[in-house]
Amino acid sequence: TVRVGIIGPFSGPFALQGKNFQAGIEAYRALNGKSVGGNEVEIIYRDLPTANPQQARAIAQELVVKDKVQYLGGVYFTPDALAITPILTQANVPLVIFNAATSAIMEQSPLVVRTSFTLWQTVTPLGKAAIERGIRKVITVVSDYGPGVDAENAFKKAFPAAGGTVVESIRMPMQTNDFSPILQRVKDSGADAVFAFLPSGPPTLGFVKAYNDNGLKAAGIKFLASGDLTQESDLPALGDGALGLVTSYHYAVSHDSPENKIFVEAARKAIGNPAELSFPAIGAYDGMFVISKMIEATGGKQDAAKAVEAVKGLAWISPRGPVSIDPKTRHVTQTIYLREVAKDASGQYINKEIESFPGQTDPGLVK
Amino acid sequence: MSETRPLAASGRRWPRDVIGLAAIALAGGAGYVLFPDSLAFLTRIISIALLVLSLDLLIGYCGIATLGQSALYGAGAYAAGIAAVNGLTDPVALIAVGALAGGVAGLLMGAVLLRAHGLPQLVLSIAFVQLFHEMANKAASITGGSDGLYGIAPGPLFGLFAFDLYGKTAFFAGLGLLLLVFAALSFVVRSPFGMTCRGIKEDPLRIRAMGIGVRPTLIKMFALSGAVAGMGGALGAIATQVVGLDSVSFELSANALVMLVLGGFGSLYGALIGTVIFLGVEHEVSAINPFHWMTLVGVMLIAVVLFAPRGLYGVMTDAVARWRGRP
Amino acid sequence: MQTVLSIAVDAFAYGMVLFIICIGLSVTMGLMQVVNLAHGGFAMIGGYIASYVARDMGLGYAAAVLAAIIGTIAIAIPLERFLYRRVYAQPQLIQVLMTIGITFCIIGITNYIFGPTLKTIPLPAALSGPVDIGFRTIAAHRLFVMVCGLAVALGLWLLIERTAFGIRLRAAVDNAAMTSALGVRTEFVYAVAFALAMGLAAFGGVVGAEFLPIEPYYALRYMVTFLVVVSVGGAGSISGALAACLLLGAVDTTGRYLFPDFGNFFFYLAVIVIVCAFPRGLLGREQARG
Amino acid sequence: MPAASLEVLGLSAGYGPTVILEDVSFSVPAGGRLSVLGRNGMGKTTLLMALMGLTKRTGGEIRVGGADVTAMNATARAIAGLGLVPQAREVFKSLTVEENLFVGLKERPRSAIAEAYAMFPRLAERRRNLGWQLSGGEQQMLSTARTILGRPSVLLLDEPLEGLAPVICDELMAVLTRLADSGEMTILFVEQRLDSALNFAERVVILERGRIAWTGTSDTLRDDHTLIERYIGVGALH
Amino acid sequence: MSALFRIEHLSKQFGGLKVTRDVSLDLVPGDRVALIGPNGAGKTTLVNLVTGQLRPDSGQVFFGGEDVTRLSDVARVRKGLVRTFQVTRLFSEMTPDEHVTLTILQRKGRATRILERFGHDPAIEFEAADILSTLGLTEVAHRPVAEIAYGQQRLLEIAIALALRPRVLLLDEPAAGVPSSETPRIEAALARLSSDLAVLLIEHDMDLVFRFARKVVVLNGGEIVFTGAPDAAAADPRVREAYLGSYAHASRVA
Numbered sequence A: 001t002v003r004v005g006i007i008g009p010f011s012g013p014f015a016l017q018g019k020n021f022q023a024g025i026e027a028y029r030a031l032n033g034k035s036v037g038g039n040e041v042e043i044i045y046r047d048l049p050t051a052n053p054q055q056a057r058a059i060a061q062e063l064v065v066k067d068k069v070q071y072l073g074g075v076y077f078t079p080d081a082l083a084i085t086p087i088l089t090q091a092n093v094p095l096v097i098f099n100a101a102t103s104a105i106m107e108q109s110p111l112v113v114r115t116s117f118t119l120w121q122t123v124t125p126l127g128k129a130a131i132e133r134g135i136r137k138v139i140t141v142v143s144d145y146g147p148g149v150d151a152e153n154a155f156k157k158a159f160p161a162a163g164g165t166v167v168e169s170i171r172m173p174m175q176t177n178d179f180s181p182i183l184q185r186v187k188d189s190g191a192d193a194v195f196a197f198l199p200s201g202p203p204t205l206g207f208v209k210a211y212n213d214n215g216l217k218a219a220g221i222k223f224l225a226s227g228d229l230t231q232e233s234d235l236p237a238l239g240d241g242a243l244g245l246v247t248s249y250h251y252a253v254s255h256d257s258p259e260n261k262i263f264v265e266a267a268r269k270a271i272g273n274p275a276e277l278s279f280p281a282i283g284a285y286d287g288m289f290v291i292s293k294m295i296e297a298t299g300g301k302q303d304a305a306k307a308v309e310a311v312k313g314l315a316w317i318s319p320r321g322p323v324s325i326d327p328k329t330r331h332v333t334q335t336i337y338l339r340e341v342a343k344d345a346s347g348q349y350i351n352k353e354i355e356s357f358p359g360q361t362d363p364g365l366v367k
Numbered sequence B: 001m002s003e004t005r006p007l008a009a010s011g012r013r014w015p016r017d018v019i020g021l022a023a024i025a026l027a028g029g030a031g032y033v034l035f036p037d038s039l040a041f042l043t044r045i046i047s048i049a050l051l052v053l054s055l056d057l058l059i060g061y062c063g064i065a066t067l068g069q070s071a072l073y074g075a076g077a078y079a080a081g082i083a084a085v086n087g088l089t090d091p092v093a094l095i096a097v098g099a100l101a102g103g104v105a106g107l108l109m110g111a112v113l114l115r116a117h118g119l120p121q122l123v124l125s126i127a128f129v130q131l132f133h134e135m136a137n138k139a140a141s142i143t144g145g146s147d148g149l150y151g152i153a154p155g156p157l158f159g160l161f162a163f164d165l166y167g168k169t170a171f172f173a174g175l176g177l178l179l180l181v182f183a184a185l186s187f188v189v190r191s192p193f194g195m196t197c198r199g200i201k202e203d204p205l206r207i208r209a210m211g212i213g214v215r216p217t218l219i220k221m222f223a224l225s226g227a228v229a230g231m232g233g234a235l236g237a238i239a240t241q242v243v244g245l246d247s248v249s250f251e252l253s254a255n256a257l258v259m260l261v262l263g264g265f266g267s268l269y270g271a272l273i274g275t276v277i278f279l280g281v282e283h284e285v286s287a288i289n290p291f292h293w294m295t296l297v298g299v300m301l302i303a304v305v306l307f308a309p310r311g312l313y314g315v316m317t318d319a320v321a322r323w324r325g326r327p
Numbered sequence C: 001m002q003t004v005l006s007i008a009v010d011a012f013a014y015g016m017v018l019f020i021i022c023i024g025l026s027v028t029m030g031l032m033q034v035v036n037l038a039h040g041g042f043a044m045i046g047g048y049i050a051s052y053v054a055r056d057m058g059l060g061y062a063a064a065v066l067a068a069i070i071g072t073i074a075i076a077i078p079l080e081r082f083l084y085r086r087v088y089a090q091p092q093l094i095q096v097l098m099t100i101g102i103t104f105c106i107i108g109i110t111n112y113i114f115g116p117t118l119k120t121i122p123l124p125a126a127l128s129g130p131v132d133i134g135f136r137t138i139a140a141h142r143l144f145v146m147v148c149g150l151a152v153a154l155g156l157w158l159l160i161e162r163t164a165f166g167i168r169l170r171a172a173v174d175n176a177a178m179t180s181a182l183g184v185r186t187e188f189v190y191a192v193a194f195a196l197a198m199g200l201a202a203f204g205g206v207v208g209a210e211f212l213p214i215e216p217y218y219a220l221r222y223m224v225t226f227l228v229v230v231s232v233g234g235a236g237s238i239s240g241a242l243a244a245c246l247l248l249g250a251v252d253t254t255g256r257y258l259f260p261d262f263g264n265f266f267f268y269l270a271v272i273v274i275v276c277a278f279p280r281g282l283l284g285r286e287q288a289r290g
Numbered sequence D: 001m002p003a004a005s006l007e008v009l010g011l012s013a014g015y016g017p018t019v020i021l022e023d024v025s026f027s028v029p030a031g032g033r034l035s036v037l038g039r040n041g042m043g044k045t046t047l048l049m050a051l052m053g054l055t056k057r058t059g060g061e062i063r064v065g066g067a068d069v070t071a072m073n074a075t076a077r078a079i080a081g082l083g084l085v086p087q088a089r090e091v092f093k094s095l096t097v098e099e100n101l102f103v104g105l106k107e108r109p110r111s112a113i114a115e116a117y118a119m120f121p122r123l124a125e126r127r128r129n130l131g132w133q134l135s136g137g138e139q140q141m142l143s144t145a146r147t148i149l150g151r152p153s154v155l156l157l158d159e160p161l162e163g164l165a166p167v168i169c170d171e172l173m174a175v176l177t178r179l180a181d182s183g184e185m186t187i188l189f190v191e192q193r194l195d196s197a198l199n200f201a202e203r204v205v206i207l208e209r210g211r212i213a214w215t216g217t218s219d220t221l222r223d224d225h226t227l228i229e230r231y232i233g234v235g236a237l238h
Numbered sequence E: 001m002s003a004l005f006r007i008e009h010l011s012k013q014f015g016g017l018k019v020t021r022d023v024s025l026d027l028v029p030g031d032r033v034a035l036i037g038p039n040g041a042g043k044t045t046l047v048n049l050v051t052g053q054l055r056p057d058s059g060q061v062f063f064g065g066e067d068v069t070r071l072s073d074v075a076r077v078r079k080g081l082v083r084t085f086q087v088t089r090l091f092s093e094m095t096p097d098e099h100v101t102l103t104i105l106q107r108k109g110r111a112t113r114i115l116e117r118f119g120h121d122p123a124i125e126f127e128a129a130d131i132l133s134t135l136g137l138t139e140v141a142h143r144p145v146a147e148i149a150y151g152q153q154r155l156l157e158i159a160i161a162l163a164l165r166p167r168v169l170l171l172d173e174p175a176a177g178v179p180s181s182e183t184p185r186i187e188a189a190l191a192r193l194s195s196d197l198a199v200l201l202i203e204h205d206m207d208l209v210f211r212f213a214r215k216v217v218v219l220n221g222g223e224i225v226f227t228g229a230p231d232a233a234a235a236d237p238r239v240r241e242a243y244l245g246s247y248a249h250a251s252r253v254a
């Protein structure tokens, strides 16, 4: 048997995302079987509720030394990934990242592969798309932490490059409960649109509410964001207030393709409550695919370098669309979609894809 | 909390101290033998234990309400981390840097916290740690912000033992540090200074009427506590090679408090026991059921309050006393 | 001028939300001297009940609020009887330990039963949507919260300061043994006060759900905010809590409007300045003499 | 409530594992006055606390007006007619004088508070002040008045004269004598000042290391100097 | 002899209540003064003002010729201005021996040393034992204060004050709660105090007052209404009416 250690937030404030990791993995195993090339694959889940590099290090070390895993996967937060990378070479174990989205992680170890996205990657196409929609002046509002800063920087590079101006940039503290003053300021700034990034979860609700309540929507100020803000599991709570929000992202649960139908059905079964399915599941699903390919290539033997080598350049049709592993950066190259929140035929809120930007690599690494 | 035994029972205490230290060393050794594959975890316990000990100095010995102790831990961690990134690689020097930074942060925190008592003081401590957190987040160019400070590569300990995957070096370095600190603190809490602090805890006005200045004494304790916490943080930074914002967070402070109360405050052993039990249980239970372990930890905390209100160390001493009392 | 007015309105609204969510904690922590860190947990339970009643059962908002209050109290009473009662006289740190334990359990159980997604409480038409108040628009719901906050503040103040129950409660907190020796049924007084506090928690959780959305981690996520606000107000003082909420709400809102990048710096600096200036909390009273 | 008799049979009590009081028995008839004497630390306070239900009883029986109150907690005993003025005063520090008195009222109407002010006019002047602000003697007055307001049928007083000015002592003793004589209260009086204790009560109980060492009339004790020297100390009486 | 200690025009009010009104007083070495007055007259407040627990609204306090009005309470204690508390303030978990030892350490400037063992200095041990035996506390010297009777705690308050070797000693009802049979112990302890020490005693136990004091100061409503010899105080009709009442001993003295 080959053991795979999965580290993710299975409890605590990000339990939903961890649950999606699990759903993605279980969906993969339900559809493709629990063994690869005659090697049974065993998954060991370990909980890491919040960003905590010390704990991440301890868990990773234990998985490697005690549980003898040949592969590490998962990891929701960047610092946790950074705490794990230093041990990979000596442990002879590859790390397949299902989420942690800072570009720089890939540079820390040659044994890291990533199947999720970076904010540079998802946000960059939004610059051009905004111009195409007649938007000239934008104010950016992001949560003040790593991913937020990445999103801001990506937009500030892409939008002017396409011919627009960023009139103002606001970074708001992570623990902001009342967004009314911030959106009032956005309104006062005179921009045509606001570009926003908030981590998925409870605060997005208040933000979108304040967007409506402070009359920005009525005043015709457009709302652009990275797809984190409208993850599918938050949409029912956001309700009608979210209709018409424009986001760019690598995956929508409603993506229309036969591969995705199969995936969504399996993943929904795995997660239990269909409303909880969201983007981390796809990173996990494709991550499992990559790990399977690695196991296949090494015949179940522990050889991290060979395993990583085997997936460089690997291309396949994922439920999110065509993807490949960039041989140079080991980060996933994929299509980024422009979406708008809408209601589908059955009255469910979805991210409706309206435009696609294929073959996006991570611009964050070629800065 | 009151133990009916006089505090500094006169007579010679050092045999007890030696036994205590030996017990800790033995427990450390047992940890090494029994869980050779979890050394990184054991090192984390030691690092946090230093934080909890430092918290005990303030809460258990001086009655200072604080939920901001991780500001001191984080100061040590970041100072050591930044020094390491900038080329200081000797682990012993890094620990010293951590202690120094923690001590300075402790002085600062003391200056702020001693302006109030009780609940308002608790709030000051929260505000203090939150400000530290914000600063670490804002100063991303030197601290790495929310992505964490990485690229810490400590050199070999004493130039001989390199830090490795198995975490052996880090573990033994940590254990040695813990023993040193523990020995020093056992001495300190029974010095006149320690006695004065206990007096302050109970009635500062009385201490003043005895002619002893309360503020200077407490500030001293803050610096000491900061140094201990800072060493814990530095140890964590060296062992993990990454420093995250979590090391200056309210959550870490609150967890440390829970561990301390769990073990029993006002006793150095209580601090250690609380840390080991809490982290150990959390680690084991969350490995068994990564999805719903929180409820079990919650139940454990409630059970401790109901059945061992003086903390686990209190239960142990009671049991020993009863056993001794039996003819 | 417009800006100032606009900020003032936001500040007042946010202050009232803080007040309505925290006031129950001010009762337990300030008056009963129980550091009830599980306060958020009870507010959250109220939110879940309301969400269930309003969304899944389709009953009205008023029914949801009522059900939330009654349901939360029903859950709280056995907890008071078997858990809280044991720690009333214990040191505060022991109370911290137990109530954190309770919080963990509440989080774990709700996560298990309801799952980790956000739950909403649909508002009636009269409360949803923006209202134009001349110089800007504001959510109707915010106006509702302001009114609720003022009503609760007044009612509670009268109860605590002016009624026999209030006096007996304060006496019991001051010195339980002596109070019972004077013939007051302290256990009963405590139970009623606790139920009251939990009812307020539930009410705050429901009414404030538009700001602090209901999800399992609610119980811990806002703990710091609650603790800070209540303590800045001063132990057990209703008017102190109100003042603290309004003041901190104003600082927070102004900071976020004018210097959003440094919003939290202002908030916590203000907390430090206020506490240093009023070491017993805004309206806390001196408690000892030489 | 009119005065009730108090009977104590073989009472033992203590703190935690330590037993302080052992096998204490005595009785006071309704409207009677009994002084409890004894050196420091002999268990007088412990006795009163045990009667009130505030220290752990380890054995024995307590009857008030013939009814067994042994199984009751402090609240129930207070309702059954016991009232204690504790040695440490125990005023509610965060309540005003008036609120302190209110708590002692039991079910009586609020207007009854005036009785307390009549007893100690000083309290009326301080009615809006908080408990902690009061001077030592004022706290003593408040504590005594608060308990008396509840009209206990058996009043337990633990050194109520401590810290009071001599004039006030006189007045308080007069009030207490009147209450007992009019049959309103049975009074158990613990006092360090031998002359006050003897002048007040007709009978005396002396405690020695938690046991009753002597009991008899005040007059007997007053005249028996060897007894006084043995149990209370030299120079106790002038 | 020049005044060791002098209060000039001290005033203090709480809210609208004037608790101390223009009080002036001085003490010379060897003075034995009793401060008496009805409950709430402002005696304890005066002590608090003098020792620095409270700040006066106006007026000054001089000690050894130096104006100490702005000094902190701690600094005043170190200069030798020492008080006891009307309500005992002790550390319930510590033993009497530890209380006294700590106090002596402070006097020697060693109370906050980290690199020293507590209670390992024979000289200090000896001195502590001596003070405790003076007050009859030897038997309970090694029991936590929580377990000793209230009267003994009162005595320990005095023991602590003595361990500070005061130059001016302010005793706030030291005998309250101490049985009359034990007051001789307090008197004996006071009698042993060196004669260049000034003592101000607040007491409601008139026997003790009249045996101890060589001068009586009567405070009423925050004002000094009488200063003079004990006999004269006992005979003064105003003092009798406002304070002494039917006090039997007074008539005997008078």
Ligand SMILES: Nc1ncnc2c1ncn2[C@@H]1O[C@H](COP(=O)(O)OP(=O)(O)OP(=O)(O)O)[C@@H](O)[C@H]1O
Binding pocket: D015, D018, D020, D038, D039, D040, D041, D042, D043, D044, D045, D046, D047, D087, E146, E147, E148, E149, E150, E151, E152, E177, E179
């Ligand atoms: N909380 C306690 N724990 C243990 N022992 C105690 C406690 N309180 C009192 N004692 C002990 O009980 C004994 C009796 O104390 P008590 O207070 O009843 O004496 P007392 O006669 O009232 O003395 P006093 O005249 O000083 O008031 C003393 O020896 C004392 O040490």
Ligand SMILES: Nc1ncnc2c1ncn2[C@@H]1O[C@H](COP(=O)(O)OP(=O)(O)OP(=O)(O)O)[C@@H](O)[C@H]1O
Binding pocket: C289, D126, D129, D133, D134, D135, D136, D137, D138, D163, E014, E015, E017, E019, E037, E038, E039, E040, E041, E042, E043, E044, E045, E046, E086
């Ligand atoms: N902080 C305060 N606020 C309001 N009033 C106060 C305060 N402190 C003292 N008082 C009042 O001042 C008066 C004097 O108090 P003080 O304690 O000095 O009296 P005292 O002479 O020591 O009386 P006793 O003999 O009863 O101890 C009292 O009436 C008291 O209520």
Ligand SMILES: [Mg+2]
Binding pocket: D044, D045, D046, D087, D158, E150
């Ligand atoms: Mg007594």
Ligand SMILES: [Mg+2]
Binding pocket: D135, D136, D137, E043, E044, E045, E086, E172
């Ligand atoms: Mg006084």
